[in-house]
Amino acid sequence: MAVKTKERPLATQPAKKTDGIVFPFDLEKQEQQENGRSDAPVIMSVDNIDKAYSGKKKVLKDVTFDIRQGEVLSIIGPSGAGKSTLLRVINRMIEPSDGKITFQGKETLSMKGKELRSMRTDIGMIFQHYNLVDKLSVFENVLHGLLGYKNSLQGIFSLYSEAEKKRAIEIISELGIEEQIYKRCDELSGGQKQRVGIARALIQDPKIILCDEPIASLDPNASKVIMEYLRRISRERDITIIVNLHQLDAAKQYSDRIIGLNDGNIVYNGAPDAIDSDAITRIYGSKLDELIVE
Amino acid sequence: MDKTNMQHANDVNVIRKKHMKLFFAGVIIIALVFGAGAVTNYNHIEGLMSIPAAFQWLFANMMFSGSTLANLSNVLRLLWETILISIVSTTTAAVFAGVFAIMGSKLTAINPVVMYAAKLAASVSRNIPVVAWALILVISFGTNAATGFLALFFATFGFLVRAFIETIDEASGDTVEALKATGATYPQVIAKAVIPEAMPQMFSWVLFMIETNIRSATLVGLLTGTGIGYLFDLYYKQLNYEMVSLITLAIVIAVLIIEWISNLIRREIL
Ligand SMILES: Nc1ncnc2c1ncn2[C@@H]1O[C@H](COP(=O)(O)OP(=O)(O)OP(=O)(O)O)[C@@H](O)[C@H]1O
Numbered sequence: 001m002a003v004k005t006k007e008r009p010l011a012t013q014p015a016k017k018t019d020g021i022v023f024p025f026d027l028e029k030q031e032q033q034e035n036g037r038s039d040a041p042v043i044m045s046v047d048n049i050d051k052a053y054s055g056k057k058k059v060l061k062d063v064t065f066d067i068r069q070g071e072v073l074s075i076i077g078p079s080g081a082g083k084s085t086l087l088r089v090i091n092r093m094i095e096p097s098d099g100k101i102t103f104q105g106k107e108t109l110s111m112k113g114k115e116l117r118s119m120r121t122d123i124g125m126i127f128q129h130y131n132l133v134d135k136l137s138v139f140e141n142v143l144h145g146l147l148g149y150k151n152s153l154q155g156i157f158s159l160y161s162e163a164e165k166k167r168a169i170e171i172i173s174e175l176g177i178e179e180q181i182y183k184r185c186d187e188l189s190g191g192q193k194q195r196v197g198i199a200r201a202l203i204q205d206p207k208i209i210l211c212d213e214p215i216a217s218l219d220p221n222a223s224k225v226i227m228e229y230l231r232r233i234s235r236e237r238d239i240t241i242i243v244n245l246h247q248l249d250a251a252k253q254y255s256d257r258i259i260g261l262n263d264g265n266i267v268y269n270g271a272p273d274a275i276d277s278d279a280i281t282r283i284y285g286s287k288l289d290e291l292i293v294e
Numbered sequence: 295m296d297k298t299n300m301q302h303a304n305d306v307n308v309i310r311k312k313h314m315k316l317f318f319a320g321v322i323i324i325a326l327v328f329g330a331g332a333v334t335n336y337n338h339i340e341g342l343m344s345i346p347a348a349f350q351w352l353f354a355n356m357m358f359s360g361s362t363l364a365n366l367s368n369v370l371r372l373l374w375e376t377i378l379i380s381i382v383s384t385t386t387a388a389v390f391a392g393v394f395a396i397m398g399s400k401l402t403a404i405n406p407v408v409m410y411a412a413k414l415a416a417s418v419s420r421n422i423p424v425v426a427w428a429l430i431l432v433i434s435f436g437t438n439a440a441t442g443f444l445a446l447f448f449a450t451f452g453f454l455v456r457a458f459i460e461t462i463d464e465a466s467g468d469t470v471e472a473l474k475a476t477g478a479t480y481p482q483v484i485a486k487a488v489i490p491e492a493m494p495q496m497f498s499w500v501l502f503m504i505e506t507n508i509r510s511a512t513l514v515g516l517l518t519g520t521g522i523g524y525l526f527d528l529y530y531k532q533l534n535y536e537m538v539s540l541i542t543l544a545i546v547i548a549v550l551i552i553e554w555i556s557n558l559i560r561r562e563i564l
Pocket residue numbers: 053054059077078079080081082083084085086
């Protein structure tokens with residue numbers, strides 16, 4: 001017991017220090033790619049997706065858009081617009097009622113078993129509430145990102161190779177949480193937890209990372225760190241970031257493209273700086289006033 | 295502004311409604327207490343008045359003397375047997391309940407038919423009281439320790455399946471989603487998300503059931519003629535109240551010790 005109480009205050013101190021991430025990135029390379037990604041190849045097309053949970057009410061209505069390699073794509077819209085549903089349709093955590101999704105030249109909606117798992121290894125996911133196994137260490141949580149590559153027994157008995165463990169440590173250090181590596185996840189701050197979430201997604205070596213409100217539970221400072229990190233992942237590793245956001249300003253600041261969703265319809269799809277008050281009204285509808293008050 | 299005002303008015307209404315509900319609940323409870331008394335010819339005032347006399351009788355008749363203590367070893371042996379039966383039946387039930395809970399939780403169910411079957415089995419075994427289980431099983435198995443074990447097993451199993459399902463749903467929903475999204479297999483999700491997240495709470499439920507079952511085991515033993523319950527029944531029928539009070543005291547102390555131990559364990563794991 002005494003050991004635990006000693007550790008706690010330590011856990012919070014380095015949190016402050018590591019909030020400034022060390023970015024091992026090439027800044028010049030980033031500048032070159034700064035202006036949009038409209039020339040990048042399309043890696044996923046979402047065609048005419050409909051979704052109704054139960055009964056007739058459609059949550060997604062004829063949703064069609066392309067996803068390009070390495071872009072940061074924000075999905076914005078009022079609460080209940082269908083953002084989370086759309087994100088989960090992309091990795092088939094939710095089955096759409098109708099439509100077609102093509103990912104890397106393959107139709108994903110008919111995939112089953114091994115093929116479906118293998119498709120999911122190419123798509124990482126991070127969450128508003130981090131969705132980590134609180135009782136396990138940072139290290140173990142990050143290694144969970146490799147489960148999709150393992151058979152059941154290897155996964156259950158944590159049979160990770162030395163190379164895989166080394167990669168986990170590398171990614172953890174890159175995200176500035178190496179001091180927390182053997183700590184249980186419930187001892188971390190929100191920003192640190194989200195970085196564990198990102199590390200778990202990165203170790204999958206994905207083509208796309210889906211982010212469902214990744215900063216909705218974080219303070220402005222930690223939010224900035226996370227959004228900047230997500231943007232740099234897209235630049236440096238050419239990974240597509242699809243991110244649901246509540247904050248319009250964050251969407252404008254960090255994305256290459258914004259999709260506006262209202263009541264299951266795509267009502268905006270274009271550059272962040274082309275969003276005018278008319279587009280905002282279309283996206284947020286009558287809730288515009290509330291948005292400004294906030 | 296309009297909207298927030300309306301919301302405020304709504305809040306007030308909700309609070310008022312809650313107060314009304316509380317008031318009516320109070321009235322109904324009081325009416326039930328006196329109504330039940332009237333129907334069964336039980337007078338609450340007289341009932342309360344008779345308590346001191348009852349205690350006087352208890353003290354006069356149940357204080358045990360040194361000669362009674364000679365039987366202590368016998369009492370302790372049967373108490374130990376009872377405790378063991380409770381622990382064994384609870385842990386066995388917990389293993390089965392774990393499997394059924396994984397089948398029965400929406401989060402981890404393989405298919406809906408199995409899910410409802412698991413829930414139904416648990417519900418049936420839970421809704422037959424432990425005493426009824428004991429009486430039913432005595433008919434088919436006779437008066438022996440196995441009957442006591444099975445009675446406790448079935449009642450515990452039903453309760454634990456339900457407690458475990460709730461624990462799984464509550465503790466691991468988020469992580470199950472995250473691991474499925476990485477492409478993890480079903481057994482991996484169970485082993486890496488559900489078990490680590492739900493285990494401490496499940497373990498705590500098992501400890502709780504062990505405590506409960508040591509109490510129930512006494513009652514079950516009374517019906518199945520085994521363990522400490524049997525001894526209690528024996529001396530009670532012989533009107534040997536000194537032995538009865540010694541046995542009661544032993545049970546109380548045993549339960550307190552078990553509670554104390556399980557609180558210690560609980561503090562370590564939660
Ligand atoms: N599992 C479900 N079963 C039934 N209806 C659901 C389910 N999940 C979501 N919905 C409904 O679908 C609609 C869209 O939900 P969704 O969570 O996708 O919205 P969202 O845009 O992510 O909202 P928020 O910004 O509040 O997270 C809502 O009306 C919601 O009530």
